[in-house]
Amino acid sequence: QVHLVESGGGLVQPGGSLRLSCVASGYTFSSFSGSIMAWYRQAPGKQRDLVARITSDGNSLYVDSVKGRFTISRDNAKNTLYLQMNSLKPDDTAVYYCNRFDFNYIWGQGTQVIVSS
Secondary structure, three states, rough: OEEEEOOOEEEEEEOOEEEEEEEOOOOOOOOOOOOEEEEEEEEEOEEEEEEEEEEOOOOEEEEEOOOOOOOEEEEEHEEEEEEEOOOHHHHHHHEEEEEEOOOOOOOOOOOEEEOOO
């Protein structure tokens, strides 16, 4: 099965930045390079929501709440997905997960992001 491992979260002050990484491995019939990938987040007491997604060739889309602040990117040679988060707000506090956009694999443990002064 495909394994997803997120990292890079932490505690930051409002206005700060973080860069999250997601390493995917264990592909058999599918491939990282051929998949639309996405970042999701789940705030305390809330459902898991889409944050951004990126196609195989690097075209990206974002939800309105993070436009202009977050940047999704990927390195297909390393099977790695990234999320650069700038100008962080307390509302960005959540556990962040990566996954395939159109067909979710089993979720990883996510990485915690806490934005607080």
